[in-house]
Amino acid sequence: MKRPTDLHDTFRRGLWRDNPVFIALLGLCPALAVTNSAINGVALGAATTFVLLTASTLVSSFRKVIPKQVRITTFIIIIATFVTVADLVLAAMAPAIHAELGAFIPLIVCNCLILGRQEAFAFRKPVKPAVVDAAGMSIGFTVALVMIGGIREILGSGTLFGVIVMPAGFEPWIIMILPPGGFFTIALLLALMAHLKARREARLPRHEDSEPEGAV
Template sequence: MSPELKNIALKDAPSSTDEFIKGLWRENPVFVQVIGMCPVLAVSNSAENALAMGLATAFVLVMSNVLISSLRNFIPKQVRIATYILIIATFVTMVDYAIQAISVDLHKSLGAFISLIVVNCMILSRAEAFASKNTVSKSAIDGLGMGFGFVFALFCLGSVREILGNGSIFGFPIFPESYQEWIIMILPAGGFFTLAFWLLIFNHYKLKKAKS
């Protein structure tokens, strides 16, 4: 965090933390807004993949939010979407090459889904709905909040699917040998079921809150 950014964060602390918490919980991109679902379902078959994918997406989100909000007065209205996509695509290309350099195995298991971060509706919707209207520091905080909300959601899905489907977490077995894996949780159908299950829990609490 730059010193200037820290200053602003300190000055109006309540609104900044609020901005951050908003993405993490109240407007969580996956559980509440239900956007950016494709990578959520596709690469959440193990906790490790989910975490890596979430962090890559969060990085692209923060960087593109910062760049777009700093350029917001220079981008003509008519071509803004195309400009946003180009900016996002540039950062995604960077992330793609970075992951390839860090771990070839990880790159292989995530496959085309790293490139597909470009078309993650969550990033474009934050650019359009937030970064194009707000200051750089606020957009950065918004990006961080949404990004971590996304990581959190992916991790929730990935860990449940790996524990049930493979009997392990981050590759370490946690159940005794006799545990019969639920293969279905690793398969595509498991992704749908796990997400539906998390949404059910969220709905349950929302209804409870509305009642009281």
């Protein structure tokens, strides 16, 4: 990279400015499906982080020997391999979380966030920025999942990370932990993000380089 600050910038980009869920709208299927509790968000975020980091490292390391014509297939082989590894390791080490996440671990394979980062970044960059990018994006993804999961858990079950946080008389809004609650929550969060972005741009009329990256 040209300047040392670029790495920092790459990291922050995924974490917030180009947040995969809130800005780029990538990986919404798991983001909506598993987030009926905050702990599920943490678990799926951790599994996705593992897969994205290993896939980006490998794709970036071998980007010179992978012919362009078969790059997508190779990405998928790499991603699918590490998703299966994550699935087996979780089943062996943390059966309770594995049972909770159920079908969503195998579905990390088709999370467009991961494939998108390989195509848009890891295949074109040296290993170091690719790893930094993967770390930023996956932490950003995890933060988003925990935010959605936290809001849905508080309103839908009256708890946060399993700890009761709402007053005793609180009647849980069951719809928040059902699928519609996921859509309500993400719509509200997107509106909030858009509002914050509009305010920031109003303050800084010419904010360079604020275009979000496109989806795959």
